[in-house]
Amino acid sequence: MTIRFDGRVAIVTGAGNGLGRVHALELARRGAKLVINDFGGSRDGKGGSSEAAQKVVEEIRAAGGEAISNGANVCDFAQVQDMVAQAKAAFGRVDVLINNAGILRDKTFSKMEMADFQAVVDVHLTGSANCSKAVWETMREQNYGRILMTTSASGLFGNFGQANYGAAKMALVGLMHMLHVEGAKNNIRVNTIAPIGATRMTEDVMPPEMLAAVQPEKVTPAALFLVSENAPSRITLSAGGGAFTSTRLVDTEPVYLAGADCSVEGVAEHFASITDWDTQRPYEHSNGQVQALMEAVMNGLKATA
Template sequence: MAITFDNRVAIITGAGGGLGRSHALALAARGVKIVVNDLGGAVDGTGGSETMAQKVVTEIESMGGEAIANGANVTKQDEVEAMVAEAIERFGKVDILVNNAGILRDRSFSKMTLEDWKLVVDVHLHGSATCTKAVWNHMKENKFGRIVMTTSSSGMYGNFGQTNYGAAKAGLSGFMRTLCLEGAKYDIRVNTLSPTARSRMTEGLMPEEILEKLKVEPVSQGLVYLACDDAPNRVILAAGAGGYALTKVFETKGVNFAEEDATAENVAAHWDAIASNEGMEEFTNGGQQGAKFLTRIANGEFVK
């Protein structure tokens, strides 16, 4: 199945280098018109210049594609709204949003300042929400949208020294799971990419021999699928070193106790049954958890 894009327009944040640049080039190669957004700052979020974004625009234009550069700060609502307005004025619409912008301020939690916590969460989580909010009603009116968040294995599984980054990235997966429910009837599909790739943010964390295997281009091919007309909905696609997998959240079957037996001691005594993987399920909305427990009450299914 050939993946094609028919007159689509994409905004890609953090697209001045690394993975974002690769995303922009991959979509532009398939005819997508691109808004290359990049504040142009350092990895820790300081500084700023549109030069990086403009270089990517030049690359796209040299390929015969169409693109514009934008230096909006994704945490500032007025700048983001102006970016979306510029995209619509120039290209007529926005079909695709790739929330890729991010920074790092890694420290162990005991040494981390709350300023470092807030800044990282602001850029990754609040920035993604700000950009998504700016295109959401436009996509609803057009009855079409493809939004891709960028999470991380640190958000799914944890990573030493990244409490701020991990919390923000985990938040994005929850953001995605609710957005896809609200956007479904408007054909707005929301997915999440979990990349392992060489970038300014990973170069100081991994040895060179590993980084050489983590090229950005294969990751961007996963992004292309998540952003296309036939994209799935509500998935977390892990991608790295040419490998692709899904990250899923499952809930164990667990047990119910009668009210008088719901004690900490019984939780401890039945821990093996509570933790057993047998019969576990993947839920697609929060109400299913409560429904599971309440159905057992109605049926009198209690552990003694």
């Protein structure tokens, strides 16, 4: 079955270039009406121009689609609210939000200025929260919404010189978890993608042969699946070069330490058991983990009574 977006309205941030542009073009090709958002800044977030966004709009219109451009800075909630109002005035609704806008200011943590830490967190985390908040009530009223966060392997697993970027990207996974829980009753599905793509964000951190293999077009299939009508929710997919994986948080089986064992030395002695990943399991929500811990405590107390 072909996945279509006919009648759907999508906002894609950072859509003037790279991954966002390709996501937007494919959404339009599959029938969606688009708001092409791009602040137009450089890779580190400086400057600003609407030219890139307008070019993508022209591409979509030339192919027979419908699109408008928007230059909102995702860090500015008032501008983001205006963007959503513009979308609704033009198209009547907002069904899909792809939070793709991002910047890089890489340095080792020892050399990083806190202003650069804050700037990256502002764009990736606060920007995604701003955009999600701005569409949230509309999606609740419609009883339909699809939101995609953009995380990174740097956030999921760590990478040298990207403390600001990695912290923001991992935080987006937490935001996904919370919005999934709160949006479920209103058919709002929230997912996260960790892309590996040849863009201006990665052009100087990958060798040429790898850049050639990981064109943005190979990420977009996962992104669009995660915002489609039959999308899952609370899923993190990694995508690059045509390869796809899924990542999730898991917890080990609780180990109860009784009496004198509940000490610094006891944790050290039982550390191998506490970190035994053969016992791993996921939880649908935080209460699951709390319940597992408390069951271990109550069973342990009964056994030692």
